[in-house]
Amino acid sequence: MALSDRQFKILEAIINDYIKTAEPIGSRTIAKKYAMGISSATIRNEMSDLEDLGFITQPHTSSGRVPSQKGYRFYVDSMMPHKSLTPEESMLLQRMIFNNIYQVEQMMRQTATALARLTRYTAIVSEPYLKKTRIKHVQMIPVDDKTIFLVMVTDTKSVKNQPLTLPAAPDYDVLNGLSNILTQQLSGKTIREIDRPLIDEMLKSFGRHAHILMPILGAIVGLIQDEDDMRVFTSGAKNILAFPEFADIRKAEAIFQALEERDALIAILGQPQAEDIQVIIGTENTIDILKDCSLIKANYSIDNQSTGSIALIGPTRMDYGHAVSVLQGILQNIKSVLAALDN
Amino acid sequence: MALSDRQFKILEAIINDYIKTAEPIGSRTIAKKYAMGISSATIRNEMSDLEDLGFITQPHTSSGRVPSQKGYRFYVDSMMPHKSLTPEESMLLQRMIFNNIYQVEQMMRQTATALARLTRYTAIVSEPYLKKTRIKHVQMIPVDDKTIFLVMVTDTKSVKNQPLTLPAAPDYDVLNGLSNILTQQLSGKTIREIDRPLIDEMLKSFGRHAHILMPILGAIVGLIQDEDDMRVFTSGAKNILAFPEFADIRKAEAIFQALEERDALIAILGQPQAEDIQVIIGTENTIDILKDCSLIKANYSIDNQSTGSIALIGPTRMDYGHAVSVLQGILQNIKSVLAALDN
DNA sequence: TGTTAGCACTCGTCGGGCGAGAGTGCTAAC
């Protein structure tokens, strides 16, 4: 079901044009503007096929075509131009980011500002942080044969809990024993201090229940990450208003709302992923507010311990190529600045 | 030119109604809704007079009346109801502000959030800060017979200058002498350290030029405040979108832009004023972006040295009574929290 | 003299109708 060369070119033209103009694009326009030596009628036939394949849609009969979510996905995966920053952009970036950096917080702010300015989208940046909350007590409680409750008390005197589904949950006595082991081994530790030897030791103590240790540790880390507050900065929220897709104020309002709430921002940034730069288009995002938006996201880390994320939010009709290149450029800068700060 | 009792009541009705509905209000509506025992025709006559007096205007012939800026000013000065917080509001406020306060920054954030939530306007809060930049050198340069240039060098090696208009500017030699006195007395000092005895001493040294000392000191303090960076928090920017007066996205955009720029925010907060709570309506504000808005502003201080501001931005059609009462309530809370933190 | 009813008038809004324009799908010919 691969696209023919011509279909590819037509799809590319449609997406590029739509990214620029936000207007549905018709066969005649393509024929004229992109001069590919075929008539508009032929293009119409191809467009009809592209629509059948799900790459483009019509807002209404007898209007031009608009890329669909699948179309954008294909674009990002297979035909996005690999732009690099223009010299002006790089210089601006250097100037903005290295200007007066004397602490991480400031760098994060500047990063967010730079991202928003260069892309004209909305930037979210989370601070890399060192996890510091200490575990005090861990207790597991059986719920049913597959589920247990994990309860944790931290040195900040907060109690957190989370249900946990296991292939087969041990019974009360066993859980109690395991809870004791966990408390003994982890009490007083931050999650940074849970290292390989410690894990190996616990695996041994867990004996035949070793297989449930990692899910439990994962949950504990999650709870603490939740507890540690990570600062999040945004910039360029107002850029949203410039896009015709947000002319309806209520849509914009929902996004502004989210941008003001730390929890919402953290949810948007989500868990760090393995990939370098991730592009999440429209409803690929599970967060409802962003169903009309795309999110471009990257993570960075310092010595694999402390990680932060940077992301861009824009309409699904984003200039993905440019946004990705700016994000990459900034990522480079962050890394070098952080390295410099570390010394 | 005092208003008759009846005119007063009619104006009050118009303003209260308009604050609620954002719709021009006609004579019949007043007659029906506010049952003041006179016919709509009479009200029409009175409204015509109120319009001549400048308190209300018509968006177009044959539409209802809308309060003018002068009308709002009169309302705020003379007829604003003195509301106090509802018990729910006070409790919410207590909960929000005292919840988990362990540092000033967090309190500021929470204050901004609370203000925005309770009023549904946009809140700006600046952190109280200890001025720390030290003066190194002060030099005054004559420009013409009324104006001098004040140039200051600080220990952070930045040079700042500002024109200053005086009733009669001394000539070059005098200014030079006075500059020397200023530099001698102020060098190495922060603005916190400019106290009464020091000022008295300088007044003596200034001799017959004593009267220009205070404006000069004012300018110096201004320049340093400018230099010291003060953190500013905002909350509820998205509330702006809910007002029909900002249905035109471009207006909203300008405000969002300002809310994202620290310098703009500081300009909005402006210099601390003597008054407790200030209401600045529409074009009374010199900042262009806010010409369609009103600003309610208050300052607070710790031992008269370190001051911060809190402010609310809304459409000129604001519920001034409520906003002022919330601001007052929050001010109280800030003061007590700060006092507690101090110990 | 102040108040009111009545009336003519103004102006913005809303909905319907209409033409222009953009774009499509289909058909038939090349």
Next chain:
DNA sequence: GTTAGCACTCTCGCCCGACGAGTGCTAACA
């Protein structure tokens, strides 16, 4: 397989008239 041509669809902007809210003025009334 490609293209010209054509009928058709749908949106958009425009005009127009009806409607309603509201006014100012006048004349009558207490």
